[in-house]
Amino acid sequence: MQHRQIGPFKVSAIGLGCMNLSHAYGAPVSAEQGERVLLAALDAGVTLFDTAALYGFGNNEELLGRVLKPYRQTITLASKGGMAGVQFADGLKRVIDGRPEALRRNCEDSLRRLQTDVIDLYYLHRWDKSVPIEDSVGAMADLVQAGKVRTLGLSEVSANTLRRAHAVHPIAALQTEYSLWTRNPEIAVLAACRQLGTAFVAFSPVARGFLCDARLDLAGLDAKDIRRSMPRFESANYQANLGLLPAYLGLAQELGCSPAQLALAWLLHQGPEIIPIPGTTRQDHLIDDLGASRVKLGPAELERLNGLINQQTVHGARYGAQAAGEVDTETFQIAGL
Ligand SMILES: NC(=O)c1ccc[n+]([C@@H]2O[C@H](COP(=O)([O-])OP(=O)(O)OC[C@H]3O[C@@H](n4cnc5c(N)ncnc54)[C@H](OP(=O)(O)O)[C@@H]3O)[C@@H](O)[C@H]2O)c1
Numbered sequence: 376m377q378h379r380q381i382g383p384f385k386v387s388a389i390g391l392g393c394m395n396l397s398h399a400y401g402a403p404v405s406a407e408q409g410e411r412v413l414l415a416a417l418d419a420g421v422t423l424f425d426t427a428a429l430y431g432f433g434n435n436e437e438l439l440g441r442v443l444k445p446y447r448q449t450i451t452l453a454s455k456g457g458m459a460g461v462q463f464a465d466g467l468k469r470v471i472d473g474r475p476e477a478l479r480r481n482c483e484d485s486l487r488r489l490q491t492d493v494i495d496l497y498y499l500h501r502w503d504k505s506v507p508i509e510d511s512v513g514a515m516a517d518l519v520q521a522g523k524v525r526t527l528g529l530s531e532v533s534a535n536t537l538r539r540a541h542a543v544h545p546i547a548a549l550q551t552e553y554s555l556w557t558r559n560p561e562i563a564v565l566a567a568c569r570q571l572g573t574a575f576v577a578f579s580p581v582a583r584g585f586l587c588d589a590r591l592d593l594a595g596l597d598a599k600d601i602r603r604s605m606p607r608f609e610s611a612n613y614q615a616n617l618g619l620l621p622a623y624l625g626l627a628q629e630l631g632c633s634p635a636q637l638a639l640a641w642l643l644h645q646g647p648e649i650i651p652i653p654g655t656t657r658q659d660h661l662i663d664d665l666g667a668s669r670v671k672l673g674p675a676e677l678e679r680l681n682g683l684i685n686q687q688t689v690h691g692a693r694y695g696a697q698a699a700g701e702v703d704t705e706t707f708q709i710a711g712l
Contacts, residue, residue, distance in 0.1 A: 376420035377643075377668045379650050381574040382526040382547030384451040384495060388643060388668050390423030391416045391661070392578060392654035393439060397431025400583070401597035404656045406438065413442045415658040417450070419665050425453045425550075425576070425652045426489075427500055428481050432460035432467050433488050440490035447491055453548075453576075454489065455500035455530060456481030457511065471701060473503030475514030482518050496548055498528035502703050508532075508540050516544035528576070531702040534567035546573050551704060553577035553649070555586065555641055555684040556607070556616075557693050562705040568648055577642050580651035581664070583608075585616065586623070586638040586684075604695045612691035619684050626679060632670045635660070639667030641680050 377388040396409040404412070416424070424443060426435045436454060443450060456478050460467040478499070485494060497518065499511055518524045526547035529540055540546050549568055553560045553575070560575065568575045581587055583602055591602075593613060602608040607616060627637040635653070642651045653664045672680070692699065 376665070379574070379647060381423070381451065381496060381576075381650065382545070384423075384526070384547075386423040386451045386650065387421045388650060389421070389639060389665055390425055390453075390576070390650055390652040391421050392652040393424055393426045393435055394430045395654035395656050396438060397435035398429070399601050399654075400656075401600050403431055403434065408656065409438045410442045412656065412658060412661060413439065415661055417443075417446055419662060421665070422449065423451045423453065423650065423652065425578075427455035427498075428459040428485050429455070429469060429500060433484065436485055436488035440488050444490050451495045452489065452491065453496035453498065453528070454485045454494050455498040455528075456485060457503060458500035459484075471501045471503050473499060473501070473506040473511040475510060475517075478511060478514045479518070482523055486523060493522060494524045496526050496528050497524035498530050498548070498550060499532075500530050501701055502529070502532050502536055504703070508536050509543050512540040512543045512546075519544065530578075531704055532564075533703050533705050534563035536703050537564065537567050537571070537573065541571050541573070546571065548574040548576050548650075550576040550578055550652075552579045552693060553642065553645075553651075554580050554582045555638060555680060556582050556686075556689045558686045559693075559704050559706060564704065565646065565649075569646070573648070575646070575649045577649055577651040580642050580653050581635045581638045587635045587660075588633065590617070590620075604698070605693065606691035606695060607689065607693060609691060615690040619688060622683055623680075626676070626683070630670065630672075630676065633663050633666070635664055636667040636670050637680070639664060640670035640672055641677070643668065644672050644677060 378385050379388045397403045426439050457473045458471045461470040515527050528548040530550040627634045639651050655661050
C-alpha cells in the first residue's frame with residue numbers, strides 16, 4: 376500500500392469511505408458484514424477511515440467505534456459534524472447546523488460513539504451558510520485546543536471559503552466529490568489545496584458505482600438509495616451516460632485492470648495530495664479498489680481517459696436542486712453542471 380500525507384498523518388493512499396455500511400445506497404449492512412469489511416480493510420493496510428455523525432444517524436460511528444477500538448492507535452480516524460440527525464416530533468431528520476454550540480455537541484456525540492478521546496481529522500460536513508465560516512471553524516479550532524480533535528477539515532466548499540477558513544486555523548484536508556465524471560475541483564479547489572498544503576480527499580471516486588463492472592439496475596434501486604434523486608441516474612441521462620462505458624471498459628481491459636481500479640488510478644495520478652476514499656459493502660470490491668495503487672497510467676492513457684469522460688461528455692448535474700443548494704463549490708457554467 377502506498378502512503379500519502381494529511382497534515383501530520385501518513386495514511387494509506389486509498390482510504391475507506393464507511394458511509395455505505397450504514398447509509399446512502401440501500402439498507403444498511405448487518406453488523407457482522409460491517410465488521411468484516413472494516414477488518415478486511417485493516418488487514419489490507421488501509422489506515423484512513425472516513426465516517427460522519429450523519430451516516431446512519433450515528434450508527435456508522437458506533438460501528439467504527441466498536442470494531443476499530445483495538446486498532447485506534449494505528450489508524451487515522453476522520454469524522455464530520457455540522458450535519459446530523461435531530462429528533463423532531465415526526466422523527467429524526469437531517470439538519471445542517473454550523474453554529475459553535477451545535478459543533479461542540481456534535482463532536483461530543485461523535486467521541487462517545489467512536490469510543491475515543493480524540494478524533495484525528497474533524498470535518499465541517501457542510502458549510503451552514505447562515506453562520507460565517509470563520510465562526511464555525513473558530514469553534515472547531517477550540518476543539519483542537521481542548522484536545523478533542525487533532526486536525527480540521529472542510530467538505531464541499533469553494534476555494535474562497537477554504538481560504539477564509541484557513542486564515543482562522545490550518546485546514547489539513549478538504550473533502551469533495553471528484554472523479555472522472557465530476558471535475559468541479561479542477562476549477563479552483565485543487566489549486567487552492569496545493570497552495571495551502573491542504574490534502575484533497577476525493578469522495579464518490581468510482582462515481583457511485585457507475586465506473587464499476589456492474590451495470591446498475593435503476594428500477595431495482597432501494598427506495599432510499601440517494602442515486603434516485605441524482606440527475607445523472609435519471610433514466611434518460613443514465614441511458615446517455617451508459618454510452619460512455621464501452622470505450623472506458625475497453626481501456627480498463629487493455630490495461631489489465633478493473634474499471635473501478637481505472638477510476639481510482641486516474642485520481643491517484645492527478646497529484647500526490649489526492650486521497651480517494653471509495654465506499655463499499657463488500658470485501659471483494661474493497662480488495663479490487665485497493666489494487667488501484669498498482670495501476671500505472673502514462674500520459675497517453677491519461678489523455679484518453681480525460682477525453683472520454685469529463686464534464687462535457689457526462690449527462691446531467693451531479694446533484695438535484697436541494698443538494699446543490701446545500702453545497703458551496705464552483706460549478707461549470709455549462710449544461711447545468
Ligand atoms: N463529504 C460528503 O459530503 C460525502 C458525500 C458522499 C460520500 N462521502 C464519503 O465518500 C465515500 C465514498 O463515496 P460513495 O460511496 O458515495 O461513492 P463511490 O465510492 O464512488 O461508490 C460507491 C458505490 O460503488 C460500488 N463499488 C465500490 N467499489 C466497487 C468495485 N470495486 N466494484 C463494483 N462496485 C463497487 C459500491 O457498491 P458495493 O457496496 O456493492 O461495493 C457503491 O454502490 C463514502 O463512504 C463517504 O465516506 C462523503
